[in-house]
Amino acid sequence: MDRETLVSKVDPRIFGIGDATDLPVSKSGSAAHFEAKVVAERIAATVRDEAIDGKNARYDGHVMCFLETGYEQASQLVFDYHHPPDPPKPSRVYHYEKIAFNQAYWYLVPKGLV
Ligand SMILES: Cc1cc2nc3c(=O)[nH]c(=O)nc-3n(C[C@H](O)[C@H](O)[C@H](O)COP(=O)(O)OP(=O)(O)OC[C@H]3O[C@@H](n4cnc5c(N)ncnc54)[C@H](O)[C@@H]3O)c2cc1C
Structure with missing residues (x-):
């Protein structure tokens, strides 16, 4: 392609x-x-x-995804063709953001809100 x-x-x-x-x-x-x-x-x-x-x-x-790192912590991978991933230090914030995203997925993603 x-x-x-x-x-x-x-x-x-x-x-x-x-x-x-x-x-x-x-x-x-x-x-x-x-x-x-x-x-x-x-x-x-x-x-x-x-x-x-x-x-x-x-x-x-463009790609964005959470990366679970254990101990109720996660990081976030955001990158595109011109910007390689530069994951922030793992924290609980990303872990709970991922859980919230999973809960909200069917309200947000199929409607194109995200
Ligand atoms: C265990 C696992 C965990 C993952 N976790 C993540 C994650 O956390 N985050 C993330 O972003 N991605 C994740 N992925 C990757 C993600 O699931 C895939 O990249 C994504 O589903 C690809 O979507 P697709 O529509 O291209 O293909 P698919 O989702 O594979 O859809 C292809 C569809 O075509 C159908 N099909 C195949 N052949 C035919 C045929 N001949 N005729 C008709 N239909 C056919 C299949 O049955 C299937 O339903 C994960 C993948 C796996 C396996």
């Missing part, structure tokens, strides 16, 4: 997302989530025959 447009280099009618891509990011639900906005925008624009220039027109490799 083109790493920004998520369009297949073999056939421009094919879009790629998630674990099925060859993008230089982690195979993760987080990556698939952020890629989905780009693919959705591109498919919608293509169907409507509109220009593809909205805020989600390109994927920058």
Whole structure:
């Protein structure tokens, strides 16, 4: 896939997302989530025959996930194509943020609020 447009280099009618891509990011639900906005925008624009220039027109490799480190502590991995992960010191704050995120997942993520 083109790493920004998520369009297949073999056939421009094919879009790629998630674990099925060859993008230089982690195979993760987080990556698939952020890629989905780009693919959705591109498919919608293509169907409507509109220009593809909205805020989600390109994927920058953004991934965000929590990393449990034990003892009720966690860190956070945030990175993209241009910024490698620089995880903060593990703390309970991230651990409880992760628990809160898990609880709120179905209210926030499928609605596109996050
Ligand atoms: C144990 C484990 C823990 C993980 N933890 C995390 C985590 O904490 N955070 C995170 O971000 N990511 C995590 N991941 C990774 C995350 O689950 C995947 O990256 C994500 O689910 C990929 O989404 P996807 O839609 O690309 O593929 P999938 O979720 O694998 O979806 C593909 C779907 O296609 C279906 N399918 C396959 N072949 C066919 C076919 N021929 N016809 C029709 N349907 C088909 C499959 O049944 C499946 O439902 C974890 C993965 C594992 C295995």
